[in-house]
Amino acid sequence: MQVDFQNTSYIVIIVLLTISVSFLLYAFLERSRNNRMLKRVEQIRSNIFAKITHEFRTPLTIIIGLSKQLRELKDLSDNKVETYLNTIERQGRNLSDLVNQLLDISNLSTSPKAVEWKTGNIVTFINMICESFRIYAKQKDIELFFFSEENIVETDFVPDYINKIMQNLLGNAIKYSYEGTRIYVVIERSKSDSKRLIVKVIDQGKGISKEDIPHIFDLFYQNNASGEMIGNGIGLTLTKQLIESIDGSISVKSELGNGTTFIVELPLRISEKTLYPRWTDNEKNGKKHFVPLKSEDTSRMFSKEINENDPRTTILLVEDNKDIALYVRSMFPEDTYNIMYTSNGESALEIAHEHIPDIVITDVIIPKKNGYELCREIKSSSLLNHIPVIMISAKNSDQDVAEGFRSGADGYLKKPFQPEELVIRVKNLLIARNRMREKYNRAVIKENKKAEEVKDNNINVEFLRHATDIIYREMKNPEFTTLILAQELAISVSQLNKKLNAITGFPSSTYILKVKLTYAKKLLASQNKSIGEVATECGIFDVNYFSRVFKKHFGVTPSQYRKLQLEKTNN
Numbered sequence: 001m002q003v004d005f006q007n008t009s010y011i012v013i014i015v016l017l018t019i020s021v022s023f024l025l026y027a028f029l030e031r032s033r034n035n036r037m038l039k040r041v042e043q044i045r046s047n048i049f050a051k052i053t054h055e056f057r058t059p060l061t062i063i064i065g066l067s068k069q070l071r072e073l074k075d076l077s078d079n080k081v082e083t084y085l086n087t088i089e090r091q092g093r094n095l096s097d098l099v100n101q102l103l104d105i106s107n108l109s110t111s112p113k114a115v116e117w118k119t120g121n122i123v124t125f126i127n128m129i130c131e132s133f134r135i136y137a138k139q140k141d142i143e144l145f146f147f148s149e150e151n152i153v154e155t156d157f158v159p160d161y162i163n164k165i166m167q168n169l170l171g172n173a174i175k176y177s178y179e180g181t182r183i184y185v186v187i188e189r190s191k192s193d194s195k196r197l198i199v200k201v202i203d204q205g206k207g208i209s210k211e212d213i214p215h216i217f218d219l220f221y222q223n224n225a226s227g228e229m230i231g232n233g234i235g236l237t238l239t240k241q242l243i244e245s246i247d248g249s250i251s252v253k254s255e256l257g258n259g260t261t262f263i264v265e266l267p268l269r270i271s272e273k274t275l276y277p278r279w280t281d282n283e284k285n286g287k288k289h290f291v292p293l294k295s296e297d298t299s300r301m302f303s304k305e306i307n308e309n310d311p312r313t314t315i316l317l318v319e320d321n322k323d324i325a326l327y328v329r330s331m332f333p334e335d336t337y338n339i340m341y342t343s344n345g346e347s348a349l350e351i352a353h354e355h356i357p358d359i360v361i362t363d364v365i366i367p368k369k370n371g372y373e374l375c376r377e378i379k380s381s382s383l384l385n386h387i388p389v390i391m392i393s394a395k396n397s398d399q400d401v402a403e404g405f406r407s408g409a410d411g412y413l414k415k416p417f418q419p420e421e422l423v424i425r426v427k428n429l430l431i432a433r434n435r436m437r438e439k440y441n442r443a444v445i446k447e448n449k450k451a452e453e454v455k456d457n458n459i460n461v462e463f464l465r466h467a468t469d470i471i472y473r474e475m476k477n478p479e480f481t482t483l484i485l486a487q488e489l490a491i492s493v494s495q496l497n498k499k500l501n502a503i504t505g506f507p508s509s510t511y512i513l514k515v516k517l518t519y520a521k522k523l524l525a526s527q528n529k530s531i532g533e534v535a536t537e538c539g540i541f542d543v544n545y546f547s548r549v550f551k552k553h554f555g556v557t558p559s560q561y562r563k564l565q566l567e568k569t570n571n
Helices: 002-072 078-110 122-138 159-175 235-245 322-331 345-355 371-380 398-406 419-446 459-473 482-489 493-504 508-526 531-537 543-554 558-570
Strands: 118-121 143-148 154-157 182-189 196-203 249-254 260-267 313-318 337-342 359-363 389-393 411-414
Touching (some): 002 078, 002 322, 118 122, 122 143, 122 154, 122 182, 159 182, 159 196, 159 235, 159 260, 235 249, 313 345, 322 337, 322 419, 337 345, 345 371, 359 371, 371 389, 389 419, 398 411, 482 508, 493 508, 508 531, 508 543, 508 558, 531 543, 543 558
Parallel strands (some): 143 182, 313 337, 313 359, 389 411
Antiparallel strands (some): 182 196, 249 260
């Protein structure tokens, strides 16, 4: 009996201990789960704040930077002052739009307010919005077309919502379409349900990758595998929420290289219990319709081409945001820097080949050929590889920066950046290039060596090796000119001049002469030939001219040089 009691007691104790441990374990797990949830919530909140901050920084950087320029620079022309002020206003509006979009998302998500419904012809309403964007599209040489199966479609709708939906879709379509393309807005009834209206916004832009399509309506999503930004990651989220709040839906069809189509489906209904106020096309006020602020024509701020005799440093700026381009332009004095500008990677490469700038500053996210691709092609070109490339980008993760340097970039600045940092980077890279010039000069000219004797795998040395080999081959040819050298290298005379000047500091004619005179020094020091014979060996048949240029370059006449060499040998 006592044994049974003891066994029972043991069992009870074990059960109680098991229950206690279970409760403790449950409490521990619940606490851990809550901690994980709290950490996740905190992480999400931190990410949102970080992304909001990022979106605010670019316009704030432009506003603050240009305001500083207006305050500090005393010699600004009236045109520049007006341009800077317009840019500040435009970026201020961008900030206001960001704030309003975030507030709209917050209101829709937490406490939806009563909306103002109206009854009217939605076709006319949408057409009016398209009209306000047509001028905006023309600024980018884009044609905007509007088509509707029916001229009159009576329905209940929320003008404010429809306006914001179309603003976002048309704004994105224009922003990410190429110049010279078309955008179509098409309205039709649903084939499967006549009480549903379909609104399509069709562009001929680069398109969206398959990887990005499932995420484009996510808040702050911008990570496009194709290298193109998809808005600021706010507008499409708001658009989707607005559409769904009025029982509609939105979908997207896109393919890289074949444009994008956004498809909005809206319910068609006429109120029965409540008679909404009637909308009429007389309601054309600023509160109802968006009128884009005209983009500033910044083309006059940039150079169209390079004068070979221009002593200024030439910068090629590649940036699809004209306000950012204008801001960068303002950092570099016009008396010191000549800045060429383009908005896409393909034209940047064409300009680089034609004009061979001293340095390239490029955004990463640019149309047609992104900054990584542009940099790789520059660095792989024997004609362009000497050009330093600085990337500026809102893509600021460690992976983005690493990709920039892998593509060959000489510098990578994260937006927003301090103007002083960019200016210093440019100056330092130019100083480094001048040092490289000295290296090439010592290797090819000053050391009396043929280019093939230079132990260097640099592509620029390979270019010099090839050019110098041609000069040595044609050394005795009195008719050898820069034109022949350019033809042999399969480039233009202008390209040859700019390339040689960039990597040696000498134009092509001067470089040819220096190679000839360096060869003459070698002959004078090592061979018992007359001055006339040495000149002939170098393709120069005018002895007097030979003596003059020799003295100009080396400070002594050929005879004096030979005498000095003999004295050194005897001593």
